Amino acid sequence: MPPSPDRSIGSARWAIRSVPRRLVAVLVSVEILAVLVVVVDGVVSPPDVTATGLWTVAVLALLGMVHTESALGVERMRRRVDQTPHLDLSSVWTFAAALLLPGCLATAVVLLVYLHLYLRAWRPSGFPVHRVVFSTATVVLAVHAAASVAGLGGGADPFRSAVGLVLVALAVLTYGxxxxxxxxxxxxxxxxxxSWRRAVGHRDELLLELTTLTLGAVVAAAVSAFGVALAVLVLPPLVVLHRTVLVRQLEEAASTDAKTGLLNAASWRLQADLALRAARNSGGTVAVLLIDIDHFKVVNDRYGHLAGDQVLSGIGAALRAEVRDHDLVGRFGGEEFVVLLAAADVDDLHTSAGAVADRIRRRIGELRTEVAVSGGSTVIDDVSVSVGVSTYPADGADLDRLLEVADAALYAAKAAGRNLVRHGLHAVDEPGGSASRSPVHGS
Known part of the structure; x- marks a missing residue:
């Protein structure tokens, strides 16, 4: 399943009280729906339980468990790197079950695989139980939906006709x-x-899910043609794929700021240099926004550093929401953030960069962050930011120069009273402006 950015849902126990009520309603509704689908399917189409069917359930579940055990170190590492839900690759076995078995028996495969996955990988990593239950319910619903699509062929072997193969492809899409x-x-x-786009996940995650489901179809085809024991041949490439996913996840973790989920300073610089080079080669332009929280030390001193971290996280989310997906957003320092906007039209970006900066300033000014304090909770609603803006090529030809100009504009905004936006080299000549400073983090 795609990763979820919601890290607020408690610990490994049933921390359901910390979950927003509307989310609880979604979780419970999906779980009840999964139970109803299984019950109705069992009543309307009672499964013809045969020795072959039970043998298939046993082998698929066993292979799922062997897969988990063989990748246990990798999966635990993935949980340590990222505590949010992510693709566990078990859909190889659950999707194969959807194609090979009646709905109730396929559900048995899901329950066995996910119970073992929880006991061996997720619980030791502190993964909350209610997330596991929800994840299992979504897979049960996906299995039944995929089985219904594959079953439109009238029960014939779907791998022996063009129509059947089309139905398998549709079942893959339906499951996903x-x-x-x-x-x-x-x-x-x-x-x-x-945002909806970020919730859907990165293209790589979607392609990985598609690849995993395709492997599940290969398992089902092999079992259908040569017997269930042949499914074991999928294990080696699946373990290799699991390790490949870990490498990508480690790379992502190394480039991400843990408190905000934004790019860290080094990764932002690397990607910003590439974006500037591309703009230079194509005749395009970029703008750099340097954003500093006003009097952030007061927040930490008054409410504590944990509350300060919550404010940083909220500001990170606000920044992502106000820019496009291909714009680069990073945490540059303690209370300083940086954004790179790219465009093809120089004049258009010069105007719009200031508008984006002011929109960011206003949105952050409207943030309400509820934090815990001794004896209860309180809302921090007086956070503001100052923003300095520079654009290529008007303010500089390389990234260091653009950061220097944006930093000088930021300092001018602070000198003019804070909670302001200043743009380019002329910012120092505006009322309240001041001379440039070296690019270190302001307060």
Whole structure:
């Protein structure tokens, strides 16, 4: 399943009280729906339980467990790197079950695989139980939906005809879509402020899910043609794929600021240099926005550093919401953030960069962050930021110069009274402006 940015849902126990009520309603509704689907399917189409069917359930579940055990170190590392839900690659076995078994027996495979996955990988990593229950429910619904689509062929072997193969492809899409929609809705209901596009996940995650489901179809085809024991041949490439995912996840963790989920300073600089080079080669332009929280030390001193971290996280989410997906947003220092905007038209960006900066300033000024204090909680609602803006090529030809100009403009904004936006080299000549400073973090 796609990763969820909501990190507020407690510990490994049933920390359901910390979950927003509307999210609880979604979780419970999906779980009840999963139970109803299984019960109705069992009543309307009672499964013809045969020795072959039970053998298939046993082998698929066993292979799922062997897969988990063989990748246990990798999976635990992934949980340490990122505590949020992510693709666990178990859909290889659950999707194969959807194609090979009646709905109730396929559900048995899901329950066995996910119970073992929880006991061996997720619980030791502190993964909350209610998330596991929700994840399992979404997979059960996805399995039944995929089985219904594959079953439109009238029960014939879907791998022996062109129509059957089309139905298998549609079943792949159905499984992925059902799972994706349910998880995205839950993310949006979590109150994390995540956009629809970010909730859907990165293209690489979607391609990985598609690859995993395709492997599940290969398992089902091998079992259908040569017997269930042949499914074991999928294990080696699956373990290799699991390790490849870990490498990508470690790379992402190394480039991400843990408190805000934004790019860290080094990664932002690397990607910003590439974006500036591309703009230079194509005749385009970029703008750099340097954003500093006004009097952030007061927040830390008054409410504590944990409250300060919550403010930083809220500002990170606000920045992502106010820029486009291909713009670069990073945490530059303790209370300083940086954004790179790219465009093809120089004049247009010069105007719009200031508008984006002011929109960011106003949005952050409207943030309300509830934090815990001794004896209860309080809301921090008086945070503001100052913003300095520079553009290429008007203010400089390289990234260091653009950062220097943006920093000087930021300092001018602070000198003029804070909670302001200043743009370019002329900022120092505006009322309240001042001379440039070296690019270190302001207060």
């Amino acid at each position: 879509l059902v799972n994706l929609v349910l998880v995205v809705v839950a993310i949006r209901m979590s109150g994390s402020g995540t």
